[in-house]
Amino acid sequence: MYGQASLDSIVKDRLRKWPQCPPGLTPRGRSQDSWLRGRPADQQGTMAHPFLKLPGSTRLRTLPDGLWLKFGGTPVEPFVDIFAIEACGTLQNLLDKRSRFAPSTQSLLAVCPVPWLLAPIAENDTTPRWMATGLLRRPPVMDFVLPVRDVRVMYGLKRRHYQGFATSQVPHPHEYFVPMDALTAEDSDKDPALQAFMSRACAASNFLSLP
DNA sequence: ATCGTGTACGAGGGATCACT
DNA sequence: AGTGATCCCTCGTACACGAT
Numbered sequence: 001m002y003g004q005a006s007l008d009s010i011v012k013d014r015l016r017k018w019p020q021c022p023p024g025l026t027p028r029g030r031s032q033d034s035w036l037r038g039r040p041a042d043q044q045g046t047m048a049h050p051f052l053k054l055p056g057s058t059r060l061r062t063l064p065d066g067l068w069l070k071f072g073g074t075p076v077e078p079f080v081d082i083f084a085i086e087a088c089g090t091l092q093n094l095l096d097k098r099s100r101f102a103p104s105t106q107s108l109l110a111v112c113p114v115p116w117l118l119a120p121i122a123e124n125d126t127t128p129r130w131m132a133t134g135l136l137r138r139p140p141v142m143d144f145v146l147p148v149r150d151v152r153v154m155y156g157l158k159r160r161h162y163q164g165f166a167t168s169q170v171p172h173p174h175e176y177f178v179p180m181d182a183l184t185a186e187d188s189d190k191d192p193a194l195q196a197f198m199s200r201a202c203a204a205s206n207f208l209s210l211p
Numbered sequence: 212a213t214c215g216t217g218t219a220c221g222a223g224g225g226a227t228c229a230c231t
Numbered sequence: 232a233g234t235g236a237t238c239c240c241t242c243g244t245a246c247a248c249g250a251t
Contacts, residue, residue, distance in 0.1 A: 008238060041229080048230065063229080063236065090239060164219095 008065065011087040011156060012040040014184050015066040020121060022068045022083045023189040024198035034134050036121065038112070039067035048113035052082070052100075052148070055107055062100045064153075069110060071133040072149070078135040080110045081150040083201060087180060088157055094165075101153045103172065108148040114140050152201040156180045176201055 021035035038050035050069060052062040066085030073079045084101065088094040117130040117140050130136045136144065154176040157165060162179045171177060182194055189195075199205070 061230095061236075088238095093238070096237090 008087060008089070010184050011065055011085075011180070014188055015040050015085060018066070018189040020068075022198055022201075023191075024195035025068075025083065025202055034071045034132055036069050036071070036129055036132060037067070038069050038110075038116070039064055049116055050110055050112045052084075053109055053111060055109055066154075069112070071135055071146070073135065075135050075137060078133075078144075078146050079149040080146045081203075082110060082148055082152070083198075084151070084153045085183070086153060086155050087183065088155055088161070094155060094157065094161070097153075097155065098175070101151055101174070103174070108151065110146050110148050112144040112146070114143055117144060150174075150203055152176065154178060154198070154201065156183045 018037065020037050025035070041049045049063075050067060052064070052067075064084040065087050066083075068083040070081040070083075071078065072081065086097040088097055112129075112133075117133075117136070118128055120126040121129055121132055128139070130140055130144070133144070152174050156178055157180060159179050159181070162177065165177060176197065178194070178197070182188060182191065185191065
């Protein structure tokens with residue numbers, strides 16, 4: 001379109017190489033922490049991928065550039081905690097994305113389509129995703145719709161926007177901001193600084209860890 | 212006071228891709 | 232194929248600021 005890859009596709013290509021668990025949020029041997037990467041969508045596949053929406057709505061679905069889901073609860077009362085990444089090339093785009101993840105009295109839902117649940121976790125792990133959720137007892141025949149319990153969002157901004165934002169704006173508690181190059185860099189998921197930053201993007205960081 | 216420049220912002224719309 | 236979501240472009244407006 002512009003003679004070169006768009007910013008969006010560069011970010012998605014990079015996030016596609018990130019692991020099933022968001023960097024820095026690696027579970028420490030806790031089997032109930034089952035993270036799965038729901039987005040970006042597989043490059044070749046035309047398969048539907050998880051997305052976010054409000055109850056009853058068929059429009060204005062949110063398709064983040066990166067979306068990780070941590071399944072929790074029980075088969076009777078399942079839920080997900082989500083970690084999303086949005087790359088914002090323009091300030092208008094940032095305003096749009098922030099409004100979608102803003103704290104609200106409405107309920108946010110995560111929809112996991114059947115084909116995505118039936119597919120294997122990764123090329124090197126043939127376990128179907130529905131088994132990895134730990135919440136489904138048999139292969140699903142309907143989309144798995146879960147309430148979202150906790151939301152964390154990381155916004156990637158162009159450096160100029162990032163500097164302007166960082167000097168004058170106050171993020172909400174669930175928001176995290178990084179310059180775009182922190183996402184697009186080679187092996188960005190292995191960057192210790194980014195990992196340390198992202199490790200704070202969870203509810204556990206709000207509690208004192210006792211010895 | 213007037214003008215030019217740079218920046219921020221918002222409306223509108225085209226292109227592309229995902230999904231139905 | 233049609234609709235919807237997203238990205239990002241152009242264009243117009245408002246404002247701050249410095250030069251004239």
